[in-house]
Amino acid sequence: MAERSGPLDGVRALCFDVFGTVVDWRGSLIREFRALAAAKGIRIDAAALADAWRTGYAPAMDRVRKGALPWLHIDALHRMILDELLPRFDLASVLTEAEKIELNRAWHRLRPWPDSRGGLRRLKKAFTIATLSNGNVSLLNDMAKNAGLPWDLVLSAELFQHYKPDPETYLGAARLIGIAPGELLMVAAHKSDLRAAAACGVRTALVQRPLEYGAGRHPDPGPDPAFDLNVRDFLDLAEKLGA
Amino acid sequence: MAERSGPLDGVRALCFDVFGTVVDWRGSLIREFRALAAAKGIRIDAAALADAWRTGYAPAMDRVRKGALPWLHIDALHRMILDELLPRFDLASVLTEAEKIELNRAWHRLRPWPDSRGGLRRLKKAFTIATLSNGNVSLLNDMAKNAGLPWDLVLSAELFQHYKPDPETYLGAARLIGIAPGELLMVAAHKSDLRAAAACGVRTALVQRPLEYGAGRHPDPGPDPAFDLNVRDFLDLAEKLGA
Numbered sequence: 264m265a266e267r268s269g270p271l272d273g274v275r276a277l278c279f280d281v282f283g284t285v286v287d288w289r290g291s292l293i294r295e296f297r298a299l300a301a302a303k304g305i306r307i308d309a310a311a312l313a314d315a316w317r318t319g320y321a322p323a324m325d326r327v328r329k330g331a332l333p334w335l336h337i338d339a340l341h342r343m344i345l346d347e348l349l350p351r352f353d354l355a356s357v358l359t360e361a362e363k364i365e366l367n368r369a370w371h372r373l374r375p376w377p378d379s380r381g382g383l384r385r386l387k388k389a390f391t392i393a394t395l396s397n398g399n400v401s402l403l404n405d406m407a408k409n410a411g412l413p414w415d416l417v418l419s420a421e422l423f424q425h426y427k428p429d430p431e432t433y434l435g436a437a438r439l440i441g442i443a444p445g446e447l448l449m450v451a452a453h454k455s456d457l458r459a460a461a462a463c464g465v466r467t468a469l470v471q472r473p474l475e476y477g478a479g480r481h482p483d484p485g486p487d488p489a490f491d492l493n494v495r496d497f498l499d500l501a502e503k504l505g506a
Numbered sequence: 507m508a509e510r511s512g513p514l515d516g517v518r519a520l521c522f523d524v525f526g527t528v529v530d531w532r533g534s535l536i537r538e539f540r541a542l543a544a545a546k547g548i549r550i551d552a553a554a555l556a557d558a559w560r561t562g563y564a565p566a567m568d569r570v571r572k573g574a575l576p577w578l579h580i581d582a583l584h585r586m587i588l589d590e591l592l593p594r595f596d597l598a599s600v601l602t603e604a605e606k607i608e609l610n611r612a613w614h615r616l617r618p619w620p621d622s623r624g625g626l627r628r629l630k631k632a633f634t635i636a637t638l639s640n641g642n643v644s645l646l647n648d649m650a651k652n653a654g655l656p657w658d659l660v661l662s663a664e665l666f667q668h669y670k671p672d673p674e675t676y677l678g679a680a681r682l683i684g685i686a687p688g689e690l691l692m693v694a695a696h697k698s699d700l701r702a703a704a705a706c707g708v709r710t711a712l713v714q715r716p717l718e719y720g721a722g723r724h725p726d727p728g729p730d731p732a733f734d735l736n737v738r739d740f741l742d743l744a745e746k747l748g749a
Contacts, residue, residue: 401684442642
């Protein structure tokens, strides 16, 4: 392990947000929709459907977090949102049930940003690297096997029956890894995720993912000195951590 | 993925018992005790202490399983047993608290059987491979990083707050992996573990580990046709599964 000094001294493990931070959900979904449209000989407004599907995600989790829905994992929430969207996109009767199931599994096949795999491989040599995602374990496992993501541990909201940003997720991850919250570094492209982690005593690294919502469409792309670290990508993160 | 046919058709993931099945707990502990004895210039009856420590393990878990103790993970149970044993081995006052903590972590450093790493690497190409151990997540993670065990998922009794052979462990593993119990193959060197898995509808593979308790000391070393598969080691398992 490389020697480190400075504000991140004592960090022993890194937890990564996944959707948007490790993988390009929007580009991957658009590719999936276009392939489906070509295979079926139909038109799909791919970018709009990707954006709408993702937009439904936080409100659906909030319904679980606030008790309006029982615990449901992300595969179930994604399917619920998709079923609400399909009529609006004139797809409800065009797709068979088998095609809808397959489409819902597009989230299991999301592709990593260009630096993700290489950065994680470097970081894994010096730290425990784990997911800490609202995605369910089987989704994260399928994604990792498909994309070659070398996680030590696949940690998920599903293990805690609490979605981020509930504190049970960040504290639960530190507990399972066997470290104090201050020895854990949360890596995410989303400031709200990091603010919630910091409130639990977890260290924070913001990674820039300017293309997450499409070119020129990021609502808040800049760094923020409130976080322990601001990095361009996972290679920059490895560099800054001496890994 | 290789094509397979026969009784194990449809198996999509493998869960492995760890202590004794993947790693040689007895040989590893004996090596640790001897190193400690040499470093301190003391005598330790290494084989007897290893056997006594392991013998305390099942009764301690049973106290948790039956509610006589609250949920405690294996690190805590191992330390409890160790503290009971040290006086009997004239070590209670010889070892410092720091040395006892370090000794308890010997379980995080157990070494794999010679075929474990190579077999798992082959199996990982065709299946999801996961631990399903009574060891806690941090113990299993430390062991994997130390020994180079390429798990897709680190699943543990700790995630379910139930120890094997409680059905919650086998069924919980299948649920997290996102498969039916009949699509999961439990791999273990212990027949009681496999019998409990089979009672949940999980498929079973018995792996021979004749040296687990020391040469010539295995109480029940033979194969058993009650299980779906009987294998010599993990390379034989990979071969028989076409991986």
